[in-house]
Amino acid sequence: EAQVTQNPRYLITVTGKKLTVTCSQNMNHEYMSWYRQDPGLGLRQIYYSMNVEVTDKGDVPEGYKVSRKEKRNFPLILESPSPNQTSLYFCASSLLGVARDTQYFGPGTRLTVL
Amino acid sequence: QKEVEQNSGPLSVPEGAIASLNCTYSDRGSQSFFWYRQYSGKSPELIMSIYSNGDKEDGRFTAQLNKASQYVSLLIRDSQPSDSATYLCAVKGGTSYGKLTFGQGTILTVHP
Numbered sequence: 001e002a003q004v005t006q007n008p009r010y011l012i013t014v015t016g017k018k019l020t021v022t023c024s025q026n027m028n029h030e031y032m033s034w035y036r037q038d039p040g041l042g043l044r045q046i047y048y049s050m051n052v053e054v055t056d057k058g059d060v061p062e063g064y065k066v067s068r069k070e071k072r073n074f075p076l077i078l079e080s081p082s083p084n085q086t087s088l089y090f091c092a093s094s095l096l097g098v099a100r101d102t103q104y105f106g107p108g109t110r111l112t113v114l
Numbered sequence: 115q116k117e118v119e120q121n122s123g124p125l126s127v128p129e130g131a132i133a134s135l136n137c138t139y140s141d142r143g144s145q146s147f148f149w150y151r152q153y154s155g156k157s158p159e160l161i162m163s164i165y166s167n168g169d170k171e172d173g174r175f176t177a178q179l180n181k182a183s184q185y186v187s188l189l190i191r192d193s194q195p196s197d198s199a200t201y202l203c204a205v206k207g208g209t210s211y212g213k214l215t216f217g218q219g220t221i222l223t224v225h226p
Contacts, residue, residue, distance in 0.1 A: 031212060042120075042202060042218040043158070050212050058213060090157055098206050098214045099146050100165070105157035 002027045004106035006091050012112045013081055021076045021109050023091030031094045031101070032074040033058070034066065036087040037108075043090065049074055050097060081113040117141065118205050120217035129226050133190040135201050137217050140184070143208020147179055147186045150202040152219070158202055162188060193224040 004025045013019055025032065033048035035058075045058030049068040063085055065077040074093075078085060089109045094101035121136045135149075146165055150158040164170045164177040164186065176189040186205075190197055203217040 033212070033214070035216075040218055043204075043216040045214055045216075048212040048214075056210075056212060059215065097211055099211070100163075102160045102163075103214075105159070108157055 002104070004091055004093050004104050006089075006106040006109050008109060009107060010110050012114065014114050015082055016080050019078050019081060019111075021078075021089060021091075021111070023074045023076065023106060024072050025074075025093040025104070026072065027093065027095075027104070028071065029093040029095050029104075030071070031097045031103075032068065033092045033098075033103070034064070034074070034076050035090045035092065036060065036085075037090060038087050046076070046089075048098075081111075083113050085111065086113050087111060116217075117207075117215045118203055118217040120201075120203050120220045122220070124221035124223060126223045126225060127193050129193060129195060129224055131193050131224075133193045133197065133222055133224070135188040135190075135203075135220050135222065136185060137187065137203030137205075138185045139205045139215075141205070141207045141209075142181075142184065144181075144184075144205045145208055146206040147177070148204040148206075148214075149175075149177060149186075149188045150204060150216075152200045152202060154199070190222075193222075195224050195226055198223050 034046040035043040047066040091106040092103045094103045149162040152158040162177040200219045
């Protein structure tokens with residue numbers, strides 16, 4: 001089944017404890033992206049990747065890191081999480097980009113930073 | 115001014131009516147426009163995309179784009195309770211290959 005998977009789905013952590021949210025797709029897509037969703041703010045793009053080893057900032061990259069060492073994986077790293085990073089996170093992928101291609105979203109990761 | 119702004123909801127319509135959702139954007143160079151639907155507790159899914167001025171119809175959904183006025187809209191005809199969801203407008207700007215900006219979303223409720 002073609003899908004985007006994220007792990008973990010739920011995570012409660014404490015301020016300053018490094019964490020990684022994994023994202024993997026099995027559709028051989030070139031493009032992957034991370035978003036966070038907060039009430040009243042919609043989806044905001046954190047980082048995106050057009051291809052392996054090519055990443056770029058979205059609208060809210062502060063406090064986050066990403067890497068794209070393999071086409072199928074695009075982990076989101078929070079090296080020192082803070083309470084304002086409590087949010088619902090979505091990973092998405094598309095064949096070539098966002099100009100004409102459909103983006104497929106993962107199921108979401110709900111992160112709480114205490 | 116927000117880059118992408120949607121009409122504030124929530125929007126409530128009776129079953130069978132037309133639901134109209136609006137979105138404005140600030141980047142005149144924007145090229146691609148999308149409507150996503152998100153059911154409560156679920157991830158967004160693409161329902162319509164539009165790239166040129168005018169109307170694009172797909173079943174009960176019609177997307178309308180007016181680049182001169184910088185707005186894009188979504189009409190849902192014969193609204194059904196199953197259409198109750200949050201609708202997200204997304205715009206790809208003109209200067210970045212991979213950046214996609216979403217509006218804040220409009221909650222639509224279709225009541226029987």
